Amino acid sequence: MSTIHIKGGRVIDPGQGVDASLDVWLRDRKVLAVGREGPGDADEVIDAGGLIVCPGLIDCHVHLREPGNEEDETIATGADAALAGGVTTVACMPNTIPPLDTPAGVEYIVLQAKRAKKCNVYPVGAVSKGRSGGELAELGRLVEAGAVAFTDDGAPVANPSLMKRALQYASMFDKVIMQHCQVMELTDGGVMNGGYQSMRLGIPGMPPEAEDIMVARDIRLAEVTGGRLHIQHISTARAVEVVREGKRRGVRVTAEACPHHFTLTDDRLESFDSHFKMNPPLRTSEDVQAVIEGLTDGTIEVLSTDHAPHAPEKKARELNLAPFGIIGLETLVPLVVTHLIGPGHLDWPTAIRMLTVAPADLLGLGHRKGSLAPGFDADVTILDPSARWTVDPGRSRSKSRNTPFGGWEVTGRAHTVIVNGEIRFRHDPGERGDLPAG
Numbered sequence: 001m002s003t004i005h006i007k008g009g010r011v012i013d014p015g016q017g018v019d020a021s022l023d024v025w026l027r028d029r030k031v032l033a034v035g036r037e038g039p040g041d042a043d044e045v046i047d048a049g050g051l052i053v054c055p056g057l058i059d060c061h062v063h064l065r066e067p068g069n070e071e072d073e074t075i076a077t078g079a080d081a082a083l084a085g086g087v088t089t090v091a092c093m094p095n096t097i098p099p100l101d102t103p104a105g106v107e108y109i110v111l112q113a114k115r116a117k118k119c120n121v122y123p124v125g126a127v128s129k130g131r132s133g134g135e136l137a138e139l140g141r142l143v144e145a146g147a148v149a150f151t152d153d154g155a156p157v158a159n160p161s162l163m164k165r166a167l168q169y170a171s172m173f174d175k176v177i178m179q180h181c182q183v184m185e186l187t188d189g190g191v192m193n194g195g196y197q198s199m200r201l202g203i204p205g206m207p208p209e210a211e212d213i214m215v216a217r218d219i220r221l222a223e224v225t226g227g228r229l230h231i232q233h234i235s236t237a238r239a240v241e242v243v244r245e246g247k248r249r250g251v252r253v254t255a256e257a258c259p260h261h262f263t264l265t266d267d268r269l270e271s272f273d274s275h276f277k278m279n280p281p282l283r284t285s286e287d288v289q290a291v292i293e294g295l296t297d298g299t300i301e302v303l304s305t306d307h308a309p310h311a312p313e314k315k316a317r318e319l320n321l322a323p324f325g326i327i328g329l330e331t332l333v334p335l336v337v338t339h340l341i342g343p344g345h346l347d348w349p350t351a352i353r354m355l356t357v358a359p360a361d362l363l364g365l366g367h368r369k370g371s372l373a374p375g376f377d378a379d380v381t382i383l384d385p386s387a388r389w390t391v392d393p394g395r396s397r398s399k400s401r402n403t404p405f406g407g408w409e410v411t412g413r414a415h416t417v418i419v420n421g422e423i424r425f426r427h428d429p430g431e432r433g434d435l436p437a438g
């Protein structure tokens with residue numbers, strides 16, 4: 001029976017409506033108490049003075065690459081990068097090789113994550129067999145094996161009839177269909193956002209309407225089926241507006257935004273640097289502003305990373321041949337602090353909600369994760385809200401280095417991370433890249 005006492009921190013637990021200087025006690029892999037009085041006999045005491053103590057952060061959109069592309073990432077390395085980013089739970093995407101479209105594939109992820117003993121990993125199953133968009137996967141069997149949601153991420157579920165059936169069938173298990181919204185016929189061969197910059201640079205574009213159209217289509221399908229729809233990595237102003245309007249009609253639609261879509265714009269591609277190549281692509285400043293407004297007004301309720309590691313030699317290829325995607329687990333917190341909380345777009349409780357109780361509810365984990373209520377899992381993230389440091393790709397715990405944020409001076413980082421009642425990450429003070437306070 002081990003007890004951890006986290007004392008003197010600012011406890012922010014939006015699920016419980018808590019934002020106060022309180023102590024937290026963990027015992028036997030569960031939250032024991034949050035308050036000013038607790039058991040005196042702790043095995044470990046953590047001084048959280050000047051720090052933020054919150055439920056373990058949950059990232060619902062992470063590519064771990066295992067099985068099949070272990071040269072980019074493994075479950076162990078990705079789950080370790082999550083810890084360094086303050087993330088205690090990830091939902092991993094099914095675009096592995098083979099894809100997660102069978103119970104055995106889902107069970108493999110669960111087993112490998114347990115062996116790694118880093119962050120918690122929950123598999124997201126494929127919607128269609130082989131992620132081919134042709135035939136529904138056996139969703140019920142995938143749920144039994146441990147799938148917490150379904151997506152064909154990396155590809156849309158393009159066939160509207162299949163999408164409609166997926167929404168209907170998944171709702172039998174109260175699971176969400178996460179959609180990568182892209183009309184492929186409009187983006188074929190595209191490398192960056194389609195618009196003024198792509199024309200100016202002579203780079204094939206992916207027009208925003210490729211996202212807008214599928215978002216609108218799928219919201220209508222969710223409306224007629226009553227199914228649960230989640231819009232992944234939303235990136236366009238029109239998509240945000242369509243989600244806002246769908247919510248007004250009572251449609252069961254949620255949405256997530258990733259840091260690159262609220263910090264970067266498509267003019268960055270003038271560098272022809274593939275670290276600015278991801279899908280959906282970087283959009284215009286109007287789109288960035290709309291994503292921020294969507295976060296501010298609650299249209300977008302989840303923050304995620306779409307952590308998409310690619311080995312350096314793959315990203316070193318010329319722009320139109322390099323794969324889409326960037327890593328993000330270790331820059332999530334600093335980019336949220338620096339570019340959402342710092343400028344006043346979000347307050348701390350709202351930002352923490354988007355990384356705890358909101359993704360927990362999305363993944364059906366809200367009864368045990370995403371809050372510090374007594375009896376909940378002892379997953380705790382302790383953040384240093386004022387730490388200033390410089391992003392150094394070479395120090396990432398990911399196997400890959402493909403971040404566009406290298407060299408950025410940021411504020412905020414993970415201090416201590418506890419998973420299942422065990423301290424699994426401590427930031428070592430004076431680490432290279434730390435900047436003087438002030």
Ligand SMILES: NC(=O)N[C@@H](CC(=O)O)C(=O)O
Binds near residue numbers: 153154155308324
């Ligand atoms: N988001 C990305 O840019 N890349 C994703 C797949 C995808 O969604 O295209 C990946 O798996 O690399």
